[in-house]
Amino acid sequence: MKVRIFFPLIASALLAQAGCTTVQPWEKGKLAKPEMTFGGDRLETRYADHIYTSREAAAGGAGVGGGGCGCN
Amino acid sequence: MVDAVHRFPFESMASRCEIRLAAPNAGTAEALAQAAIAEVRRIERTYSRYRADSIVSRINAAAGCYRVECDAETWQLLAYADHLYGASGGLFDITSGVLRRAWDFRKPRVPGPDELAPLLALVDWAAVRREDGAIFLPHAGMEIDFGGFGKEYAADRACAILQQRGARHGYVNLGGDMRFIGPQPDGRPWSIGIQDPRKADGIAASIAVSQGALTTSGDYERCFDLDGKRYCHVLDPRTGMPVSHWRSVSVLAPLAALGGSVSTIAMLKEADALAFLEASGLAYFAIDSAGNAHHHSISGDYAS
Amino acid sequence: MTISKQTPQELAASLLAAALLLPGVRAQADEPPQNGSISLRYLDYADRQPGLDRIHAHSPSVSVTAPVAGDWSVEGTLTADDVSGASPRYHTAISGASHMQDERKAGDVAVTRYFRRGTLTAGAAYSTEHDYVSRALSLNGTLSSEDNNTTWAFGLAGSRDSINPVNHVVVDEHKRTVSVLAGVTRVLTPNDIAQLTLTRTNGSGYYNDPYKLFDNRPRSRRENTVLLRWNHYVDATGGTTRLGYRYYSDSFRIRAHTLSGEYVQPLGNGWTIVPELRLYSQSAAWFYYDPVYDATLGAPFPPGFSNGADPNRLSSPDQRLSGFGAVTVGLKVAREIGKLWTVDVKVEGYEQRGSWRLFHDGSPGLAPLRARVLQVGLTRRW
Numbered sequence: 001m002k003v004r005i006f007f008p009l010i011a012s013a014l015l016a017q018a019g020c021t022t023v024q025p026w027e028k029g030k031l032a033k034p035e036m037t038f039g040g041d042r043l044e045t046r047y048a049d050h051i052y053t054s055r056e057a058a059a060g061g062a063g064v065g066g067g068g069c070g071c072n
Numbered sequence: 073m074v075d076a077v078h079r080f081p082f083e084s085m086a087s088r089c090e091i092r093l094a095a096p097n098a099g100t101a102e103a104l105a106q107a108a109i110a111e112v113r114r115i116e117r118t119y120s121r122y123r124a125d126s127i128v129s130r131i132n133a134a135a136g137c138y139r140v141e142c143d144a145e146t147w148q149l150l151a152y153a154d155h156l157y158g159a160s161g162g163l164f165d166i167t168s169g170v171l172r173r174a175w176d177f178r179k180p181r182v183p184g185p186d187e188l189a190p191l192l193a194l195v196d197w198a199a200v201r202r203e204d205g206a207i208f209l210p211h212a213g214m215e216i217d218f219g220g221f222g223k224e225y226a227a228d229r230a231c232a233i234l235q236q237r238g239a240r241h242g243y244v245n246l247g248g249d250m251r252f253i254g255p256q257p258d259g260r261p262w263s264i265g266i267q268d269p270r271k272a273d274g275i276a277a278s279i280a281v282s283q284g285a286l287t288t289s290g291d292y293e294r295c296f297d298l299d300g301k302r303y304c305h306v307l308d309p310r311t312g313m314p315v316s317h318w319r320s321v322s323v324l325a326p327l328a329a330l331g332g333s334v335s336t337i338a339m340l341k342e343a344d345a346l347a348f349l350e351a352s353g354l355a356y357f358a359i360d361s362a363g364n365a366h367h368h369s370i371s372g373d374y375a376s
Numbered sequence: 377m378t379i380s381k382q383t384p385q386e387l388a389a390s391l392l393a394a395a396l397l398l399p400g401v402r403a404q405a406d407e408p409p410q411n412g413s414i415s416l417r418y419l420d421y422a423d424r425q426p427g428l429d430r431i432h433a434h435s436p437s438v439s440v441t442a443p444v445a446g447d448w449s450v451e452g453t454l455t456a457d458d459v460s461g462a463s464p465r466y467h468t469a470i471s472g473a474s475h476m477q478d479e480r481k482a483g484d485v486a487v488t489r490y491f492r493r494g495t496l497t498a499g500a501a502y503s504t505e506h507d508y509v510s511r512a513l514s515l516n517g518t519l520s521s522e523d524n525n526t527t528w529a530f531g532l533a534g535s536r537d538s539i540n541p542v543n544h545v546v547v548d549e550h551k552r553t554v555s556v557l558a559g560v561t562r563v564l565t566p567n568d569i570a571q572l573t574l575t576r577t578n579g580s581g582y583y584n585d586p587y588k589l590f591d592n593r594p595r596s597r598r599e600n601t602v603l604l605r606w607n608h609y610v611d612a613t614g615g616t617t618r619l620g621y622r623y624y625s626d627s628f629r630i631r632a633h634t635l636s637g638e639y640v641q642p643l644g645n646g647w648t649i650v651p652e653l654r655l656y657s658q659s660a661a662w663f664y665y666d667p668v669y670d671a672t673l674g675a676p677f678p679p680g681f682s683n684g685a686d687p688n689r690l691s692s693p694d695q696r697l698s699g700f701g702a703v704t705v706g707l708k709v710a711r712e713i714g715k716l717w718t719v720d721v722k723v724e725g726y727e728q729r730g731s732w733r734l735f736h737d738g739s740p741g742l743a744p745l746r747a748r749v750l751q752v753g754l755t756r757r758w
Contacts, residue, residue: 023525024367027566028280030609032260035616035640038561038571038605042453043417043439044722047751051421055728055745057658057697058624058632060575061603064555065514065533067501069480070541071459076715145399155394159387228401257715258757259411330395353388 038062075257077242080105084112085223087247093234094241094257104239108230112246115226118145119218121169128217136212141205149218149225150202156220156333157197160348163340164333165197167209168309169217175314177305180296188312195309224287224332227251231328248288251328255282267292269319269359276320276365277357285328289335290320306339317342317361324355412442412449415755423726423747428470430745431461452485457505466589466676466693467667468743474587480505486514494519501535507586510537516557524563529573531557541586551581559603567609575601584692589676591692593663599626615641624658630697632658633734646712652724654704657734661697663690667741698739701732706749716757724749 023031030036039045045062053059054071075094078101082089091108095101120126131140142150156164170191174183194214201208209216218225223246230244231251242253243262255261261280268274269292279286291304291314304314321338325331334352338345346366349356357367395401419435437455444450460477464470482503489496494517501512514533520526532555539549559573576599583593605620617639624632636654643649670677678691706724713719726747730738 022523023563023566024277027278028524028563030567031563031569032280033609033616035618036569036607036609038569038607041415041417041720041753041755042441042451043415043437043753044751046437046453046455047417047419047435047749051726051747051749052656055423055696055726055747056632056656056702057626057628057630057661058601058622058634058656059599060555060577061601061622061624061634062573062605063516064531064557064575064577065499065501065512065516065535067482067484067503067510067512067535068508068537068551068553069482069503069510070505070508070539148397148399152394152398155390159391159394225398225401228398232400325395326392327395327398327401329398329401330391333395334391348387351387352391 075241077257078102078105080109082109082112084109085116085226085246087223089247090245091230091234092242092245093239093253095239104234104237107237108234108244111229111233112226112244115222115229119149119222121215121217131207131209132215135209135214139201139206139208142207147202147205150207150216152221152329152333153216153218154197154202156337160337160340162198163309164220164337165195165309166216166218166220167197167200167214168195168307169215169219170194170213171307171309171312174312175303175305175307177294177296177303180298180303182298182303183312192310192312195312220336221329221332223247224249224251224285224328227285227328249285249328249332250281250287251285252281252283266322266357267320270363276359277367279322279324279357281324284324284326285331286322286324287328287331287335288320288322289332289339291316291318291339292320306336308340315339315342318345319359319361319363321345321349321356321358323349323352330354411757412440413755413757414441415439415753417751417753420750421747423745425468425470425743425745427743428462428464428468428473430463431459433457433459447490449488449490450485451488453483455482456480457482463587464695465587467741468695468745469667469675476587478505478507480508484512493522507541508537508539510535512536526563527561529557529559529561531555531575533557537581539582539586543586545586546582546584549582551579551583553577553579567611568606570604570606573601573603573605575599575603585694588692588694590678591694592688592690593661593692594628594690597627599624613641615639628661628663628697630659630661632656648710648712650708650710652704652706652708654702654706655734656702656704657732658699658701659733659736660699660739661692664692664694664697664699664739666698666739667693695728695742695745698730698742699733699736700728700730700738700742701734702726702728703732718753718755720751720753722749722751722753 075096077092077094078098080091091105093101093104095104117123118126119128121128123129127146134140153166174187174191194211199210227244227246227249228251231253234253240254241257244251261282264279264281264286265275266277268276269290291302294305296303306315308315318339321335323331323335334354338349341348355368359365417437421433423430435455435457437453439453441451457480462473462475464473480503484499484501486497486499497516499514503510512533512535516531519528535553537551555575555577557575561571563569578598580596583597585591601622601624603622608617620636622634634656638650638652640648640650665678668679669675670679670681672682704724704726706722708720708722710718710720728745730740730742
């Protein structure tokens with residue numbers, strides 16, 4: 001059980017430490033590509049979330065505020 | 073509307089130039105580009121040393137003799153040059169063009185002090201008299217020229233014309249000094265490579281720019297190498313010798329005229345350049361004589 | 377002019393002021409260029425188990441994003457789900473499966489304000505179907521560091537659902553939830569960006585599935601998720617790997633792992649291909665009971681029912697709360713047409729099996745569930 005609590009702490013510590021050499025604005029060309037962002041196609045993501053929420057017990061993760069449904 | 077980007081290369085001010093802009097069709101793009109190119113050529117003609125009828129030639133011909141009346145545009149350019157002289161501690165001096173008579177960058181020859189001394193006596197912006205809309209160069213042989221920011225000023229004027237006529241995406245590139253109209257048609261910034269000072273087709277860094285200007289001063293534009301030392305065209309007005317501390321200085325600024333002035337002054341300031349660049353508040357990318365990069369970025373405004 | 381001594385701030389201001397005095401270098405002040413988009417998408421979903429076609433859904437939706445007045449943008453989505461088919465009343469029992477047909481309409485709107493270093497988004501969502509109405513509000517914000525390499529995200533949302541099942545098992549039930557989110561996105565290298573997001577949801581109210589027998593769940597649910605995502609650009613191919621891992625745990629004692637991966641490969645001429653793979657594994661809810669029935673009464677009665685076990689005890693024969701593993705395999709092909717249009721087609725296959733649960737045994741005795749998903753999308757930018 002304790003491992004479950006430590007994991008997000010370790011992950012966030014790693015994330016904060018990672019990339020210690022700062023990436024400069026002129027090096028960010030590739031990061032601006034749509035596939036490198038975390039958004040993705042809005043409707044495609046919604047369909048995926050809706051399908052998995054109605055067939056599996058786990059839900060959410062990336063955002064909050066979607067509202068529910070009586071999915072069978 | 074996401075329009076196609078049209079390219080218009082041309083030659084001006086002894087450099088390869090290009091206008092890129094997005095427009096609904098080729099006809100509109102052509103009309104916009106021609107208006108901008110016409111303005112660049114007008115500035116080139118008006119301020120050219122090589123045309124006997126240009127205002128600069130007339131001012132230089134009258135050196136030591138009589139005052140020359142200036143139009144409003146020339147008057148404001150002279151005022152800007154004066155401000156730069158003060159801001160650079162006397163290093164940016166538009167009367168230093170006479171040193172060109174001792175330096176011929178097509179031949180690898182370093183002029184001796186006896187050649188430079190008489191020319192250095194003619195380099196003295198502080199002595200130039202400007203009053204009542206007229207300018208007087210006190211000593212015969214004195215010259216002024218706007219080479220220090222003329223190209224950049226032309227880029228700003230061309231961009232303003234394009235923006236006033238509705239262009240929203242594109243840039244004006246005059247020999248490597250660029251002023252941006254706006255980002256690419258899909259909203260993404262332009263990815264511009266900063267020339268590697270020692271490799272003709274190499275890139276030292278890639279900058280994403282959407283608006284403002286990106287200007288570069290470098291020791292590779294007109295230069296020669298002798299005995300392992302680089303002699304470039306940026307001359308210290310106090311000694312007549314080329315500066316050597318920096319291989320290139322690139323600056324991001326809201327106007328090309330501002331960026332070009334700051335990058336040239338930084339080259340002239342040599343060891344004090346970084347303090348000057350910090351004080352200017354602009355984002356910069358400078359490569360020193362050892363090849364090391366020094367940079368400072370202001371995020372959000374011009375580059376992403 | 378004499379050489380003046382200026383402080384750094386004065387120098388910066390004076391240089392800019394002097395340059396601005398140059399004639400005709402500035403056009404009239406104008407707004408920066410902006411762009412919006414409109415997307416249409418259609419989903420065709422069908423699942424089945426051996427011997428029974430289950431749910432079939434057709435779902436068209438439309439989404440519009442528009443920049444407003446320089447610092448704002450508005451986004452809205454409308455969806456209509458046409459769902460029909462059969463659902464087992466308990467476990468994966470074919471006989472007695474309930475047949476349904478329903479239309480769900482949902483819409484949501486979000487308004488975002490852009491600041492120099494962050495954003496603030498307020499959103500509202502509403503959905504309605506014959507037996508279920510859901511309303512939700514949310515507030516999300518982001519804050520970026522000066523160098524734009526780190527972005528913090530926070531969110532708060534609440535929902536209120538009204539449930540009125542057509543079989544009148546209950547009338548006018550409610551469910552309320554409150555969720556919070558905290559996350560950080562970090563640029564690691566010019567080719568790598570990673571994101572960690574934590575969410576917590578507290579809910580209370582009616583969680584039962586009214587169309588399933590002996591489905592009696594707790595009246596509260598607390599859920600936690602940890603999501604770690606990593607996008608990596610591959611210089612050699614020009615493609616991008618998109619990996620994600622989510623850990624989920626809740627007060628039903630369900631713990632789930634989700635590992636998903638996508639590879640985006642541009643092919644030239646505007647074509648892009650995206651294969652995807654998703655692995656999922658969950659444990660059963662503590663009150664879920666296996667398809668082993670009361671010795672006297674038989675299916676669907678839970679064991680011990682005839683011996684006078686408390687009729688209010690918590691239980692559920694819902695396959696979704698059992699222990700299982702699932703695999704999704706999918707492929708998307710997209711094409712950019714000119715600078716304005718993008719069209720894409722996506723095909724996925726999904727299968728869920730008790731025996732595929734990772735690290736532990738899954739719930740026995742349930743038929744595998746298979747689904748196929750087809751999506752077509754069209755986007756126009758302006």
